[in-house]
Amino acid sequence: MTCSRNSTPWPELEVINNFYDAVECERIYRCLLHEHQWPDNRYVVAGRQFILPRLQTWHADPGIRYSYSNNLLQTRAWTPLLSDIRVQVESYLNIFFNSVLVNLYRNGDDYVGWHADNEPELGEQPFIASLTFGAERQFAFRHKKSSEQGRVSLRSGALLIMRPNFQHHWLHSVPIDQNVTEGRVNLTFRKVIPAGSCFLD
Numbered sequence: 001m002t003c004s005r006n007s008t009p010w011p012e013l014e015v016i017n018n019f020y021d022a023v024e025c026e027r028i029y030r031c032l033l034h035e036h037q038w039p040d041n042r043y044v045v046a047g048r049q050f051i052l053p054r055l056q057t058w059h060a061d062p063g064i065r066y067s068y069s070n071n072l073l074q075t076r077a078w079t080p081l082l083s084d085i086r087v088q089v090e091s092y093l094n095i096f097f098n099s100v101l102v103n104l105y106r107n108g109d110d111y112v113g114w115h116a117d118n119e120p121e122l123g124e125q126p127f128i129a130s131l132t133f134g135a136e137r138q139f140a141f142r143h144k145k146s147s148e149q150g151r152v153s154l155r156s157g158a159l160l161i162m163r164p165n166f167q168h169h170w171l172h173s174v175p176i177d178q179n180v181t182e183g184r185v186n187l188t189f190r191k192v193i194p195a196g197s198c199f200l201d
């Protein structure tokens with residue numbers, strides 16, 4: 001991997017462009033797009049139907065459970081590709097993850113709304129590593145208290161690091177972008193504290 005670490009003006013965020021080169025990105029993107037088992041994006045909670053504006057899967061080590069926006073995600077096993085990527089991200093960062101949320105934005109109409117990844121299962125210091133494959137999209141963020149806001153462009157192969165304070169102070173989103181016609185797959189590696197443990201690390 002020949003990538004360089006680029007800081008952003010925001011100390012809680014770091015973008016590492018070319019964590020994967022163009023050839024690797026194409027291989028990984030194609031594989032995720034065509035070989036990954038994408039579920040339906042309609043789901044029912046308490047008798048009401050919701051439509052997720054993207055497709056999503058969740059993969060974790062045995063025994064790891066996670067609710068995202070109050071929905072308990074169905075846990076899948078790691079695929080060989082996701083495991084390989086996990087090892088590469090872990091060895092680069094020297095940080096260990098036990099789960100990954102995989103999002104497919106089929107085109108620029110798919111999005112994720114404003115949120116912070118601060119669920120209690122992530123502990124008090126949630127460190128998230130996020131990889132982009134496919135179309136470039138904007139990653140927007142806004143401060144929870146002040147009016148400050150920012151954006152970074154996430155290109156295919158970029159690794160975005162969200163340090164723990166990012167979730168404490170900012171909300172983030174990937175907005176609709178009608179100029180984008182291609183798909184994008186995003187992987188967010190997370191460390192979920194197993195149920196029954198305390199949040200000390």
Ligand SMILES: O=C(O)CCC(=O)C(=O)O
Pocket residue numbers: 101103112117130139154172173174186188
């Ligand atoms: O697609 C992205 O870059 C961000 C996804 C995200 O925020 C999430 O899955 O929590």
Ligand SMILES: [Fe+2]
Pocket residue numbers: 115116117172
């Ligand atoms: Fe997020």
